[in-house]
Amino acid sequence: MPIHEKSLIRPEDLTEHEALEIDGVDVSGHWSTFIETRVVSDYNERMEEEIAALPGGEYIHRCWQCSACTNVCTVNDLNPDFNPRYWIYLARMGFEKELLRDKDLLWQCVSCHKCTHACPREVVPEGVMKAMATWAELKGHTAVSPSASFDAEFTEQIVATGKIEEGRIIRGFFKRTGQPLRQAWLMEMSLRLAKHLPILMGIKMALAALFRPRTRNWGKSQAAIEEYLVERDAANKRALNLD
Amino acid sequence: MSEKYKTVAYYPGCALEGTGHGYNRSTKAVGKKLGLNLVEVPNWNCCGAMEVKNIDPEIQNYLSARNLGIVAEKMNVDTVMAPCNGCYHNLKKVEHDIAKKPKTQEVVDRLSQKAGHATYQAGQVETIHALDWIKDAIGEDGIRARIKNSLKGLKVANYYGCMYTRPRNIFPEKDQGPGSESTYKPHYMDDLLAAAGAEIVDYPLKTACCGGAHTLADSDTSTKLVLNLLQTAEVCGADIIATECPTCHSGLEMHQVRAETEHGIKTNVKMLYFTQLLGLALGISGRKLGLQENVSDARGLLKEKGLL
Numbered sequence: 347m348p349i350h351e352k353s354l355i356r357p358e359d360l361t362e363h364e365a366l367e368i369d370g371v372d373v374s375g376h377w378s379t380f381i382e383t384r385v386v387s388d389y390n391e392r393m394e395e396e397i398a399a400l401p402g403g404e405y406i407h408r409c410w411q412c413s414a415c416t417n418v419c420t421v422n423d424l425n426p427d428f429n430p431r432y433w434i435y436l437a438r439m440g441f442e443k444e445l446l447r448d449k450d451l452l453w454q455c456v457s458c459h460k461c462t463h464a465c466p467r468e469v470v471p472e473g474v475m476k477a478m479a480t481w482a483e484l485k486g487h488t489a490v491s492p493s494a495s496f497d498a499e500f501t502e503q504i505v506a507t508g509k510i511e512e513g514r515i516i517r518g519f520f521k522r523t524g525q526p527l528r529q530a531w532l533m534e535m536s537l538r539l540a541k542h543l544p545i546l547m548g549i550k551m552a553l554a555a556l557f558r559p560r561t562r563n564w565g566k567s568q569a570a571i572e573e574y575l576v577e578r579d580a581a582n583k584r585a586l587n588l589d
Numbered sequence: 590m591s592e593k594y595k596t597v598a599y600y601p602g603c604a605l606e607g608t609g610h611g612y613n614r615s616t617k618a619v620g621k622k623l624g625l626n627l628v629e630v631p632n633w634n635c636c637g638a639m640e641v642k643n644i645d646p647e648i649q650n651y652l653s654a655r656n657l658g659i660v661a662e663k664m665n666v667d668t669v670m671a672p673c674n675g676c677y678h679n680l681k682k683v684e685h686d687i688a689k690k691p692k693t694q695e696v697v698d699r700l701s702q703k704a705g706h707a708t709y710q711a712g713q714v715e716t717i718h719a720l721d722w723i724k725d726a727i728g729e730d731g732i733r734a735r736i737k738n739s740l741k742g743l744k745v746a747n748y749y750g751c752m753y754t755r756p757r758n759i760f761p762e763k764d765q766g767p768g769s770e771s772t773y774k775p776h777y778m779d780d781l782l783a784a785a786g787a788e789i790v791d792y793p794l795k796t797a798c799c800g801g802a803h804t805l806a807d808s809d810t811s812t813k814l815v816l817n818l819l820q821t822a823e824v825c826g827a828d829i830i831a832t833e834c835p836t837c838h839s840g841l842e843m844h845q846v847r848a849e850t851e852h853g854i855k856t857n858v859k860m861l862y863f864t865q866l867l868g869l870a871l872g873i874s875g876r877k878l879g880l881q882e883n884v885s886d887a888r889g890l891l892k893e894k895g896l897l
Contacts, residue, residue, distance in 0.1 A: 401642070401643065401644065401645050401646055402642070402643070402646060420797070420798045420800075420814065421810070424810060424813060424814075454803070454807060454810065456798055456800050456801075456802050456803050456807075456810065456811075456814075457639050457751075457802040458751040458755070458798035459751055459752070459755035459756050460751075460755060460798070462755065462756035463754075463755040463756040463757055463772070468758070470756075473642075473646070476642075476643045480643075491806075492803075492805075492806040492807060493643075493802075493803060493806040493807065494643070495806070496640065496803075496805060496806040497640040497641070497643045497644055498644070500638065500640035500641070501637075501640055501641050501644045501648075504634070504635045504637065504641060504652065508634035508635060509603050509634060509635045510603045510635050510638075511603070511607065512603070512604070512607040512608055513607070516805065519805055519806075520805075530850050530851070531843070531846055531847040531850040531851055532843075534846050534849075534850050535842070535843055535846045535847075535884055538846065538884055538886070539884050542881050542886055542888075543881065543882060544881055544882075547610065547882055551607070554606070554607065559603070559606060561632055561633065561634040562632050563632070564634070566703065566704040566705050567634070567655065567700070567704040569703065569704075570699075570700045570703035570704045571648055571651070571700065573703070574645070574647075574648060574696070574699075574700060575644070575645065575648070578644075578645050
């Protein structure tokens with residue numbers, strides 16, 4: 347497999363003139379295409395540190411750019427712009443503006459762990475992707491992603507009761523993201539299931555929706571986790587100078 | 590039959606009480622038929638699935654450590670069996686992290702103390718998957734000896750998903766040469782179902798991803814990934830995709846329907862939990878195996894093949 351690369355010359359940096367003469371020389375047309383000079387001076391020198399401080403990002407410094415992660419990546423197969431190796435490079439160099447061109451892709455990692463499996467340096471690229479998505483959100487570069495909304499809904503339910511109930515997760519997630527619950531495909535699926543689901547099982551599922559499954563005596567665990575999460579949020583903000 | 594894993598702690602997890610209920614029923618029914626005892630972990634909590642780690646990996650570790658701690662403290666067994674890939678992965682993950690990362694032990698100790706229960710120490714409990722459980726306790730010969738209803742003529746693609754084998758560092762017992770499970774080409778499900786008489790088709794996507802973590806958050810991506818799995822299985826000649834994870838299983842079912850309703854692409858391959866297939870071979874009734882609880886209804890096909 348080749349190392350996936352991308353051209354540094356972008357269409358928007360190319361200039362062509364239909365009719366231009368400089369010092370008596372005709373420089374019109376394609377043969378004398380101009381490439382805009384690219385000078386980068388606004389590095390974010392703390393960028394690697396910032397990402398390393400967020401959950402999942404702690405081993406970003408180990409990367410030696412072999413691209414094993416990008417080569418095995420599930421999402422890269424679907425979209426070549428999803429490129430963990432390249433993003434880790436940008437973050438370590440402090441090319442914040444360059445990374446932000448791809449800001450709306452960062453959250454799309456599906457956590458298949460192929461990258462972490464292949465990485466010879468134990469960078470845990472999967473974790474770094476999550477840290478980068480969190481970084482973009484906390485800095486206000488992106489809105490809260492659907493993935494982060496799902497994580498928040500899921501985690502809140504566990505913290506509250508020790509368990510999750512799938513129906514409640516689906517309802518909570520659609521509500522958070524402002525989507526209608528009556529999606530054609532979900533309706534179709536429920537319909538198919540309803541056709542052959544035994545009545546007793548149906549009643550059981552309805553009861554689970556009414557009476558949430560919960561772990562007994564969970565209160566102290568809940569308090570301990572909540573206290574830890576408050577500290578975590580404060581640490582995240584401190585790392586990004588957001589206080 | 591060896592005495593190994595004859596009695597194990599059973600950690601079903603949240604999905605097996607919901608969409609994966611058929612997996613729960615069939616796992617218990619197969620265990621009973623094989624003379625293996627499952628003792629459910631008392632008052633367990635969710636392992637954190639694939640979500641809590643994105644908020645904080647150590648909270649996820651605490652959640653799994655609490656469950657392992659219950660097995661170590663309150664149960665008279667040293668092995669816990671989790672049929673769900675996500676649960677299995679997370680229990681393995683905390684076992685690894687607690688041994689290798691001082692920070693994990695520190696957070697687990699601190700939270701356990703605040704929550705008022707014993708903390709978990711590395712090495713107290715062994716975590717195994719439902720596949721390890723049947724493979725090691727019964728084995729292929731044991732299955733062959735107990736077949737009542739051979740799966741002969743049924744073409745099966747075995748789908749293992751992501752969390753059962755990746756990343757390799759949390760599964761130190763895998764990739765240990767002949768007999769052990771492989772992280773690149775897992776074969777335990779192939780071995781067991783072949784012993785039950787099924788015709789195993791060569792399926793190159795056995796550890797590809799179904800997009801389960803983003804099944805709702807990024808449905809278009811999940812549908813693409815699932816369609817790839819379903820269509821490839823059909824090209825390989827499979828009637829059935831055998832699964833070993835409730836998230837993969839319901840993801841395949843959901844996005845099979847979604848591909849049909851949103852994109853008009855229909856696939857006919859059916860999904861069954863490997864325990865449902867094993868159960869059929871052992872002569873357990875379809876109802877007891879929860880076949881009616883699957884969205885993807887394989888009963889017509891199984892009747893055609895004379896298995897129901």
